[in-house]
Ligand SMILES: Cc1cc2nc3c(=O)[nH]c(=O)nc-3n(C[C@H](O)[C@H](O)[C@H](O)COP(=O)(O)OP(=O)(O)OC[C@H]3O[C@@H](n4cnc5c(N)ncnc54)[C@H](O)[C@@H]3O)c2cc1C
């Protein structure tokens with residue numbers, strides 16, 4: 001499979017946070033084995049060579065793990081394929097002649113910096129509020145001193161695979177961050193190491209989440225459906241459970 | 252200047268302990284008045300910043316991504332080594348020490364490596380305590396796998412996402428300190444100049460990548476934890492933003508660069524597919540636990556791999572290196588793949604690939620074990636495959652998915668096609684035992700320094716080194732410096748040295764913006780990468796290196812005439828960020844070739860075609876080259892300083908994995 005694909009892109013352009021944005025149309029010749037971001041590289045190269053402004057977008061690892069890439073493609077965060085980040089999406093998922101709309105994450109808590117780049121600092125502040133185990137370097141006991149059943153470790157790991165990309169927020173009509181917060185709360189609530197701060201953690205993280213202006217969860221499930229790491233909806237149920245438990249205990 | 256590595260006296264196994272018990276300390280009240288700048292928030296930077304903050308220092312941390320959690324460490328896949336000997340298979344601190352020195356082809360310091368092996372055990376404890384969900388056995392204990400260059404199982408892992416889990420652990424510790432007000436975090440900030448006052452590192456000039464404005468930051472000490480420079484090759488397994496800029500600016504200000512030509516080419520990566528390719532994707536070394544590498548015995552054999560019968564396959568690593576087989580160190584596996592492909596046995600449409608095949612172990616190792624666990628007697632091959640597939644999926648699922656996503660081929664059904672790619676740089680800023688560079692008060696940690704891996708790094712040892720440096724080494728060694736700084740008041744950033752450094756940085760930006768040529772920075776980067784890969788890559792020779800040096804000089808000259816940086820300075824401008832990084836790579840590339848040319852021997856990842864045994868193995872020259880090359884920047888040239896390597900505990904010998 002190695003034929004040219006003629007693609008029309010409708011890309012969101014916005015000069016800075018305060019500017020108003022608009023869609024701009026571009027034509028680009030792609031190749032089915034190219035990644036979606038490589039197509040943007042080709043387009044930007046064209047723009048630079050013809051004296052125009054390239055499109056700003058975030059990316060780094062380009063292998064689906066850093067969580068930096070963040071494009072809403074044809075209305076869906078990270079595009080049409082399940083369980084895949086923007087950077088892992090390949091042009092073979094599209095057809096010759098397609099018109100593709102590309103926008104930044106849309107959420108009040110994630111203001112646009114420029115074009116397709118947004119500010120996700122709110123996620124760091126939520127982690128900073130409580131998404132950790134308070135253990136100073138040097139305080140640890142031998143790693144095998146506390147046994148953890150394999151199923152528990154696996155469940156914690158599954159929740160811990162969240163890459164902090166924010167697609168869940170972008171997918172949600174309320175811009176809720178419950179999937180992201182639920183994933184971290186679940187990971188640490190499962191593990192014995194997370195027990196001492198189990199209740200204070202969930203309350204602190206939820207308070208910060210609210211302060212950042214993320215919306216409430218109305219159980220639509222779009223977040224989990226669009227999550228590139230397929231973090232399950234059950235982490236939200238778990239987040240609620242942990243939160244009520246903490247509240248009942250007066251935290 | 253005479254290089255002093257400051258290795259403590261005494262037997263190698265006691266050096267670190269005696270250092271720790273005699274190093275001067277800084278009392279808690281004084282720590283609060285001392286400020287430390289940590290550039291980089293990967294494993295090295297996050298662990299250093301959080302630990303130093305816990306101790307009471309005032310820390311400022313910087314990263315160029317939008318969050319410290321996205322540092323390139325996040326992408327590490329396979330695992331992290333530690334001499335825990337949980338498997339009771341004969342591991343020990345000494346064995347990890349020995350394996351690392353030997354794996355590095357006897358070009359690393361004994362003192363540093365022994366310390367690394369000693370603290371490795373504490374790292375795992377610390378990570379588990381921080382909530383890192385490592386893989387576990389059914390009994391609840393930690394699980395281990397094997398990596399190349401060793402005969403024990405000492406690698407701890409979390410599926411194929413070990414780096415992610417370790418970094419999120421270190422990052423959460425960092426964010427905790429941010430919340431407590433002990434660390435001030437500057438994301439989307441890039442260090443673009445070092446500030447030196449009276450011969451000591453006292454701060455940095457950083458560019459706020461959102462506003463484009465330059466900022467001055469003071470610190471009593473500066474730590475560079477800025478990662479490796481593999482992206483000088485353009486195509487590598489590194490993240491797109493990984494760069495040498497911070498280290499390079501420090502180098503230009505007096506920090507020597509150690510062993511710049513020591514580059515690790517990783518044997519198992521997804522091959523290049525087209526001219527638009529922007530990066531290469533690693534398939535973790537852990538896959539060599541269960542994957543067997545082969546090519547057809549017949550040149551140009553175009554049959555589907557599954558149709559090539561067993562006896563017509565050449566498992567060339569098992570053939571050439573029976574003792575270690577598929578688990579030979581990376582440099583050896585990479586060269587062996589290149590040798591087969593160059594000789595015409597490569598596979599795939601480009602013929603620049605070999606097979607990594609899981610079928611044998613899927614059936615014989617996992618399939619049979621599962622069948623007997625489930626009491627299935629005389630299972631058919633199909634059943635064995637199905638059962639084996641489940642186990643393989645659990646171990647490597649994310650890697651298999653990634654392979655399928657990129658190549659559109661299903662690795663559960665047919666072998667993967669792989670080829671070596673640039674992956675890691677053993678070279679980096681020269682540091683002494685205390686991780687201090689040749690600039691007092693300037694330290695380098697993690698992949699940014701040259702310290703522990705000699706001429707070739709063993710798999711799963713970079714994560715170990717990054718966390719060792721940050722959690723357990725720097726918190727002690729920095730005391731030796733800062734204990735003498737307790738009377739130094741914070742220096743105002745109006746100081747003339749800050750003004751001058753900012754001017755240098757600003758002039759450089761203006762210069763780039765004003766060229767207004769025709770070509771993108773990216774296109775220069777690609778061209779540089781090709782020169783480096785062809786002439787300073789897996790195999791090097793004198794003529795090629797000389798040619799590369801003149802090509803790089805010409806390319807650099809052209810860059811300063813014809814590059815076009817669009818947009819404005821004072822705005823979010825990724826093209827300007829990139830142009831600055833490419834400009835530094837264009838200088839570093841030259842130094843790498845000069846270093847490779849100086850080293851008239853082959854060792855580890857540095858393979859000079861003129862120096863090989865009859866069997867094509869690397870031929871070291873210990874009489875002439877048992878030294879670390881430390882290069883001093885001299886404006887238009889470099890001066891070489893040599894740090895002799897002395898082996899008191901390990902017998903230096905020809906490395907053999909046969
Ligand atoms: C795909 C892949 C898989 C790997 N797998 C393994 C493995 O399984 N086991 C193993 O041991 N090793 C592995 N490695 C190697 C290992 O991941 C790295 O060597 C290690 O993570 C480097 O950590 P670090 O903290 O030194 O730097 P990094 O994690 O690269 O962090 C660099 C930091 O510096 C910042 N920075 C850089 N320049 C500047 C600047 N100018 N200004 C401000 N900030 C700056 C960045 O923002 C970032 O925060 C792998 C590497 C790759 C590429």
Ligand code: SF4
Pocket residue numbers: 161162163164165166167168169179180183223226227228229230231
């Ligand atoms: S939960 Fe999923 S979508 Fe949300 S930040 Fe994590 S990985 Fe991204």
Ligand code: FES
Pocket residue numbers: 058059060061062063064065066067068069085086087088
């Ligand atoms: S660029 Fe890292 S996840 Fe897409």
